[in-house]
Amino acid sequence: MNKTNTELHNEILDAVYDAWTALQQQQPLVHIMTNAVASNYVANILLAANASPAMIDNPFEAESFTRIAGAVSLNLGTPTSEQVQAMLIAAETANTIQKPWVLDPVGYGAILHWRSEVTDQLMAFQPTIVRGNASEIGTLAGKQVTGKGVGTTLDSSEVYQQAQSLLNHCQCVAISGVSDFIVSNDYPVIQVNGGSELQPRVTATGCALGALIAAYSAVTTPVIAATAAHLHFAIAGKLAAATTQSLGSFNVTFIDQIHQLNLEVLREHADFQLL
Numbered sequence: 001m002n003k004t005n006t007e008l009h010n011e012i013l014d015a016v017y018d019a020w021t022a023l024q025q026q027q028p029l030v031h032i033m034t035n036a037v038a039s040n041y042v043a044n045i046l047l048a049a050n051a052s053p054a055m056i057d058n059p060f061e062a063e064s065f066t067r068i069a070g071a072v073s074l075n076l077g078t079p080t081s082e083q084v085q086a087m088l089i090a091a092e093t094a095n096t097i098q099k100p101w102v103l104d105p106v107g108y109g110a111i112l113h114w115r116s117e118v119t120d121q122l123m124a125f126q127p128t129i130v131r132g133n134a135s136e137i138g139t140l141a142g143k144q145v146t147g148k149g150v151g152t153t154l155d156s157s158e159v160y161q162q163a164q165s166l167l168n169h170c171q172c173v174a175i176s177g178v179s180d181f182i183v184s185n186d187y188p189v190i191q192v193n194g195g196s197e198l199q200p201r202v203t204a205t206g207c208a209l210g211a212l213i214a215a216y217s218a219v220t221t222p223v224i225a226a227t228a229a230h231l232h233f234a235i236a237g238k239l240a241a242a243t244t245q246s247l248g249s250f251n252v253t254f255i256d257q258i259h260q261l262n263l264e265v266l267r268e269h270a271d272f273q274l275l
Contacts, residue, residue, distance in 0.1 A: 005274045008187060013270060017263055019220035019228040024050050028070030028218035032211050033057040033087055035077025038204030045208035048259035051215035059085040066093040070218030072101035073211040076115050084118050091125035100217035103127035104210035108136045123169050128222050130166055131174040131210045134159045141165050160189055172222040176206060180230045184223040189275040194234030196241035198250045209233050232261055235269045
């Protein structure tokens with residue numbers, strides 16, 4: 001007998017509760033290669049969430065560290081030749097030993113050819129989860145769009161159907177935007193609501209979201225990891241914006257809210273629906 005959307009919603013929410021609890025208990029080590037602009041912020045967000053970030057991005061340590069980490073997060077924001085070598089080693093290693101890893105194809109598209117070719121190479125190692133904005137995911141899925149540098153010119157609601165094709169190469173796709181969409185073969189499309197319009201104005205929030213997805217993927221299934229991380233961010237953004245509309249204060253309060261999330265806050269503010 002097929003489950004109703006209400007039953008599936010409750011099942012997902014219970015799994016998110018379990019994932020958050022596991023994250024607090026296990027404090028997974030996350031092997032992160034991210035961009036130069038984001039590195040410090042990403043580390044602080046993961047520490048606030050009670051995960052353990054390690055910013056190891058050289059090819060000499062990539063394989064050994066991938067083997068001991070709980071999950072890997074690869075972000076192509078400011079790739080260098082050496083970092084790309086490390087990413088390819090980490091992705092191949094993760095695929096070989098079935099370690100969860102998240103790919104954030106920042107800037108994927110016709111303008112930035114080299115990094116887009118690197119993304120194509122990384123996709124061959126079957127990322128567990130692909131995370132990006134609408135332009136990146138739309139282009140990666142074959143919908144020809146024009147990005148604005150590493151930003152997006154599309155709404156996430158415009159591309160989640162196209163993202164289904166990426167499930168041939170990964171287990172889950174997470175599309176961030178005004179609302180976020182989690183695409184998998186496990187559940188109907190999950191739309192996560194909440195957050196704040198101030199979040200995109202804080203450098204590296206998207207990069208940090210990808211790393212938080214990786215942290216959750218160390219303790220739960222891919223679709224629940226993506227959903228839990230997006231809910232964590234959406235709730236923190238919503239509550240931070242309720243306190244302040246000043247950008248600098250919002251940034252500090254957002255990190256505080258990431259840290260202060262608990263099961264009671266999750267129960268009260270988790271806002272998602274199945275499409």
